[in-house]
Amino acid sequence: MTAVAVIAKECVPGRVKTRLQPEFSAEEAASIAAAALADTLEVAAALPAARRILYLDGDALPPEAAGWEVIPQSGGGLDERIAALFDTVNEPLLLLGMDTPHVDPAVLAGVFADATEVDAWFGPATDGGFWALAMRRPDGALIRGVPMSTDRTGAHQFERLRAAGLRVRLLPPLTDIDTAADVPIAARRSPAVARVLTALRPSGVDA
Numbered sequence: 001m002t003a004v005a006v007i008a009k010e011c012v013p014g015r016v017k018t019r020l021q022p023e024f025s026a027e028e029a030a031s032i033a034a035a036a037l038a039d040t041l042e043v044a045a046a047l048p049a050a051r052r053i054l055y056l057d058g059d060a061l062p063p064e065a066a067g068w069e070v071i072p073q074s075g076g077g078l079d080e081r082i083a084a085l086f087d088t089v090n091e092p093l094l095l096l097g098m099d100t101p102h103v104d105p106a107v108l109a110g111v112f113a114d115a116t117e118v119d120a121w122f123g124p125a126t127d128g129g130f131w132a133l134a135m136r137r138p139d140g141a142l143i144r145g146v147p148m149s150t151d152r153t154g155a156h157q158f159e160r161l162r163a164a165g166l167r168v169r170l171l172p173p174l175t176d177i178d179t180a181a182d183v184p185i186a187a188r189r190s191p192a193v194a195r196v197l198t199a200l201r202p203s204g205v206d207a
Contacts, residue, residue, distance in 0.1 A: 002091050002112075003051040004044045007073070007082065008037050008098045010058020023180035028200050035192035036177055038064045039101030042192075046105045048112050049094070055085050078148040082133075083140030094121070094134040099176035102189035103131070107172060115169075120161050122154075123171035130154040131174050135166075142166075 009016050017029035024032065041064040044052060054065045057073040074084040086093065094111050096103075100123075111121050111134050123132030128151030135142070142164055146156045161168045177186050177193075187194040 004047050004049040004094045005053035005055050006044050006096050007055045010060050019178055020180050031196050035196040036101040037098045038192045039190045040098045043105050079146050083144035086138040087140035089138050092136045093138045097131050100131040100174045102186045118169045119166035120168045122158050122168055124154045124173045126173050126175045128154055
């Protein structure tokens, strides 16, 4: 794969990580989201990609995206927005979400190998979604119409790839930062999230 894109939302209180409330305030949740995005961008920066894209819903760029290509997200549902990116990029593409900053870059090394027998890579999330999607020949039609934000999203997307005849290789399942209980799990491998969590809850998420 030659391009990596991180899909992200500007980390504005009340607009991001609302499911972390009430354990965290809106401002704290936004700080956690910003930390997760920062570490996700660091992970992506460590990958051997020739092109790095921040696919952004918002205006303010995180400092970790300095020098990155920025593509504004299109309108519509999440499936339509992801599909639009896969219709825009005309080279092998890996898409990462901003909710798994704890991913080890080594896990993604194979995506960039010259594995001609693989057409797509798929990273399932433990909540039923997915945290990574890569295609050797990006095609938004393989995403558009997939029901998003359900416990069957990942299964639907995986079957869409397989039904199209793509040879799909699975990445390890990861847990998104969706709830307050997920934050300390991510913090074990996400330095920025760990720093924010320590500042907010010195004795842990339940303090």
